[in-house]
Amino acid sequence: MTTYSPFIAANRFGLGIQPGEHTSIAKDPKGWLSAQVALASRVPPRYAQLANSAQLIEMADADYRQRISFQQDGEVTDAEQLQINAAQRLATNLMRNHANQRLAVAIESDTPFAERLVRFWSNHFSVTLGNNKPTTIYAGLAYENETIRANMNRRFEDMLLSVARHPVMLTYLDNTVSLGPTSVLGRQRRRGLNENLAREMLELHSVGVDGGYKQADVISLARMLTGWGVNLPTNTEARPDLQTPAGSFYYNARAHEPGTQQFLGKSYVDNGQQQAVAAIRDLANHPSTAVFIARKLVRHFIADQAPESAVIRLAQVFRDSRGDLTSLHKALVDLDEAWDPRLQKLKTAEDFVVSTVRALPGMALTDEILRMLNDTLGSFNQTPFMAPSPAGWPEQAEHWGGPDALLKRVEFINMVTSAVGRDVDARDIVNLILPADPTLQSAIRRAESKTQALTLLLASPQFQWRA
Amino acid sequence: MTHQQTSRINRRQFIQSAAVMAAASTLPGLSWANSAISGNNKLAVIILRGAMDGLAAVIPYGDAALRTHRAALIPADETLLKLDNFFALHPAFTGLFQLQKAGELGIVHAIASGYRERSHFDGQNVLESGLETALPNATGWLNRAIQVQNQQQAMALGQSVPLILRGQASVGSWAPPVLPALNEDTLTRLQSLYNTDSFLGPRLQEALDARAIVSAGMTNSRARGFTALIDAAGNFLKAPGGPNIVVLENDGWDTHVNQGGAQGTLPRKFTELDSSITRLKTALGTTWQNTVVVVMTEFGRTVRVNGTQGTDHGTAGVAFLAGGGLTKYGSRPAVLGPWPGLSESSLREGRDLQPTNDLRILIAEILQSHMGFNGQLLRSVVFPGMPMSGFRAS
Numbered sequence: 134m135t136t137y138s139p140f141i142a143a144n145r146f147g148l149g150i151q152p153g154e155h156t157s158i159a160k161d162p163k164g165w166l167s168a169q170v171a172l173a174s175r176v177p178p179r180y181a182q183l184a185n186s187a188q189l190i191e192m193a194d195a196d197y198r199q200r201i202s203f204q205q206d207g208e209v210t211d212a213e214q215l216q217i218n219a220a221q222r223l224a225t226n227l228m229r230n231h232a233n234q235r236l237a238v239a240i241e242s243d244t245p246f247a248e249r250l251v252r253f254w255s256n257h258f259s260v261t262l263g264n265n266k267p268t269t270i271y272a273g274l275a276y277e278n279e280t281i282r283a284n285m286n287r288r289f290e291d292m293l294l295s296v297a298r299h300p301v302m303l304t305y306l307d308n309t310v311s312l313g314p315t316s317v318l319g320r321q322r323r324r325g326l327n328e329n330l331a332r333e334m335l336e337l338h339s340v341g342v343d344g345g346y347k348q349a350d351v352i353s354l355a356r357m358l359t360g361w362g363v364n365l366p367t368n369t370e371a372r373p374d375l376q377t378p379a380g381s382f383y384y385n386a387r388a389h390e391p392g393t394q395q396f397l398g399k400s401y402v403d404n405g406q407q408q409a410v411a412a413i414r415d416l417a418n419h420p421s422t423a424v425f426i427a428r429k430l431v432r433h434f435i436a437d438q439a440p441e442s443a444v445i446r447l448a449q450v451f452r453d454s455r456g457d458l459t460s461l462h463k464a465l466v467d468l469d470e471a472w473d474p475r476l477q478k479l480k481t482a483e484d485f486v487v488s489t490v491r492a493l494p495g496m497a498l499t500d501e502i503l504r505m506l507n508d509t510l511g512s513f514n515q516t517p518f519m520a521p522s523p524a525g526w527p528e529q530a531e532h533w534g535g536p537d538a539l540l541k542r543v544e545f546i547n548m549v550t551s552a553v554g555r556d557v558d559a560r561d562i563v564n565l566i567l568p569a570d571p572t573l574q575s576a577i578r579r580a581e582s583k584t585q586a587l588t589l590l591l592a593s594p595q596f597q598w599r600a
Numbered sequence: 601m602t603h604q605q606t607s608r609i610n611r612r613q614f615i616q617s618a619a620v621m622a623a624a625s626t627l628p629g630l631s632w633a634n635s636a637i638s639g640n641n642k643l644a645v646i647i648l649r650g651a652m653d654g655l656a657a658v659i660p661y662g663d664a665a666l667r668t669h670r671a672a673l674i675p676a677d678e679t680l681l682k683l684d685n686f687f688a689l690h691p692a693f694t695g696l697f698q699l700q701k702a703g704e705l706g707i708v709h710a711i712a713s714g715y716r717e718r719s720h721f722d723g724q725n726v727l728e729s730g731l732e733t734a735l736p737n738a739t740g741w742l743n744r745a746i747q748v749q750n751q752q753q754a755m756a757l758g759q760s761v762p763l764i765l766r767g768q769a770s771v772g773s774w775a776p777p778v779l780p781a782l783n784e785d786t787l788t789r790l791q792s793l794y795n796t797d798s799f800l801g802p803r804l805q806e807a808l809d810a811r812a813i814v815s816a817g818m819t820n821s822r823a824r825g826f827t828a829l830i831d832a833a834g835n836f837l838k839a840p841g842g843p844n845i846v847v848l849e850n851d852g853w854d855t856h857v858n859q860g861g862a863q864g865t866l867p868r869k870f871t872e873l874d875s876s877i878t879r880l881k882t883a884l885g886t887t888w889q890n891t892v893v894v895v896m897t898e899f900g901r902t903v904r905v906n907g908t909q910g911t912d913h914g915t916a917g918v919a920f921l922a923g924g925g926l927t928k929y930g931s932r933p934a935v936l937g938p939w940p941g942l943s944e945s946s947l948r949e950g951r952d953l954q955p956t957n958d959l960r961i962l963i964a965e966i967l968q969s970h971m972g973f974n975g976q977l978l979r980s981v982v983f984p985g986m987p988m989s990g991f992r993a994s
Contacts, residue, residue: 325907535761536773536807594797
């Protein structure tokens with residue numbers, strides 16, 4: 134007999150409970166989660182005014198070209214330096230604004246399970262943006278909205294394809310510099326394949342490293358993906374396709390490796406960019422993909438050591454629904470394991486910060502506070518779109534709960550409570566935000582001050598876990 | 601497989617491994633006498649994440665096939681830091697070159713972990729677990745090592761504890777502090793809440809202990825990034841009662857695109873590594889004399905330059921050893937390990953440097969002869985799948 138705890142609903146599957154929502158969640162914890170699934174592709178109002186990725190890539194590309202041209206024609210003049218600085222200020226503000234909005238969306242969300250799902254997939258298709266790929270540095274949030282959020286109520290194959298075609302991913306995993314070795318451009322420039330995107334699509338995005346592919350499959354997929362790039366100008370030429378916006382997807386037939394390819398036991402005829410599209414759709418529906426995705430969902434939401442029964446059940450839903458994400462997400466909260474109080478997950482740094490603010494009623498999300506919270510994420514090494522590798526942020530408690538990280542969490546709470554500790558009474562919220570044991574209850578009662586009581590609550594081991 | 605076939609294969613394998621064992625030497629000049637092992641000996645492990653290109657770091661310029669594979673990646677001959685008439689250090693390694701002259705550098709070429717596929721994540725998993733294949737819930741070999749030899753204390757320097765140190769033995773971790781200090785009374789009360797949490801409790805305690813050591817040692821350091829971790833490694837290893845093993849991680853070695861020959865992305869990483877090791881020597885002072893630094897990476901990179909002036913995931917590569925603790929092994933060739941050659945037919949799967957040594961064997965040698973770990977436990981607990989052969993010096 135499964136008991137549906139509001140704490141598990143809000144903390145394990147959401148972004149932390151807001152004291153005021155406890156009563157309504159407690160009426161039907163599972164129903165509260167299920168109802169959010171269909172709303173996952175809604176665009177939060179805070180994102181309504183954001184530019185799209187093509188615009189942001191075009192802007193970053195222009196900034197980069199300007200900087201390089203100033204530096205290459207000899208000395209950078211004072212006037213040029215002023216222009217560079219102005220562009221940099223604009224860019225810094227823009228990126229800070231994106232980071233602030235993304236954090237605020239999580240803190241304010243009234244569909245926190247939907248938001249967690251978006252972040253799960255965004256991390257599954259992780260991109261790390263840095264100055265070595267200057268054209269995409271502004272476009273992380275736009276990438277997330279265009280590939281992940283937009284496909285939340287469609288099929289996995291739609292999301293996989295959308296990610297693989299997205300200029301940010303194509304740039305991040307070097308497909309933009311990959312040329313078919315015997316394509317027109319490959320022969321002209323004597324350059325060839327880059328396997329990076331193809332390898333990660335197999336290893337990280339779909340079938341997984343043990344999913345039954347070989348090096349030859351990596352090469353075949355890389356060949357099929359040649360020509361998939363971004364519509365941007367070069368040093369000597371205007372952007373290749375003047376009909377579509379700069380910074381958007383561009384298929385360059387002259388870079389495409391000709392010929393039929395064998396991929397995972399099937400043959401794909403060369404019909405230009407449709408060759409890889411067909412392969413990606415099959416890859417998304419490969420039996421290994423169902424299991425790989427199922428295990429990752431269970432490991433993310435339920436336990437680091439994913440219970441096999443839950444994995445099998447979800448994989449079956451994946452196969453039966455042909456990767457329908459709405460069905461899959463609903464099935465996740467239908468699992469008995471989802472509600473097992475013995476299973477535990479440690480909060481990631483980001484979710485720890487977000488749940489802290491959600492627990493504090495009436496904390497105003499000014500730009501200044503959001504910026505401070507973002508700096509905190511930086512000090513925890515979890516700046517959005519800066520994951521350490523294409524595998525994204527790790528899952529295990531060992532990663533998030535290292536001694537030093539733990540001490541930093543305590544220090545962060547200390548900083549927060551020294552600001553708001555006098556305004557919030559821990560005794561009022563403790564029983565609304567987590568299942569507090571008697572030790573914690575009594576520690577809060579006996580605290581020397583309201584500030585200390587709040588510190589003990591939010592820095593407690595229980596608040597670090599998602600129970 | 602019939603019984604007969606099994607026994608024939610086993611016999612053949614036995615004869616092969618016996619031959620290997622007969623040919624294999626331990627590290628030249630290495631003695632098993634306990635005189636070389638002191639309770640004060642220190643170990644620093646530096647993990648290079650992303651797969652360092654061993655052929656660019658320690659260049660086999662005497663191999664005639666090298667140029668046919670990767671001419672674009674080889675710095676000018678006169679700039680190479682030649683170690684003998686076959687191998688040279690990349691010009692960026694000026695500090696390591698000095699260490700080599702002092703007998704404080706060991707280079708092993710054509711070495712690899714037990715991993716033979718080409719995924720970074722699995723490769724690092726195997727590098728750090730010391731097992732044959734990647735397992736999602738593996739423990740780290742260094743954690744298992746300190747579990748069986750529990751007078752050793754290890755510390756991870758960085759934002760989180762890497763797999764190599766994960767497991768049942770308790771280890772410390774430290775990263776540069778950035779947030780404000782806490783009230784001692786609140787801390788004491790929090791500690792009692794954490795006492796009942798078997799996972800988080802010991803970890804919070806480790807952090808508080810570590811903070812006490814570092815705050816005593818580095819009040820004036822303003823170093824950042826990897827340099828800050830190197831400085832901390834120096835402080836920890838020389839602190840009385842501090843850890844005698846530290847682990848550091850350095851990433852950014854995955855050079856698929858424009859990796860650079862004389863200059864560029866990879867040479868800049870070489871300079872960073874080179875100056876970090878020199879800086880560690882300075883930071884350690886006299887402790888350097890009983891320290892060995894092991895620098896390792898998940899696998900090597902392809903012998904041929906790829907279509908984008910970089911290299912892709914390969915197999916064998918280079919491991920560096922550094923430290924005053926190496927002088928006790930006596931004189932030895934600048935580069936250890938049999939050279940498999942770079943001719944087409946010598947390459948693994950037609951693209952990679954063939955491994956001639958197993959990284960676990962090298963590490964086991966260091967753990968045994970430098971840190972005094974029990975050889976049998978190293979074989980049974982720390983590196984259970986380690987090949988039976990010894991280290992092959994040449």
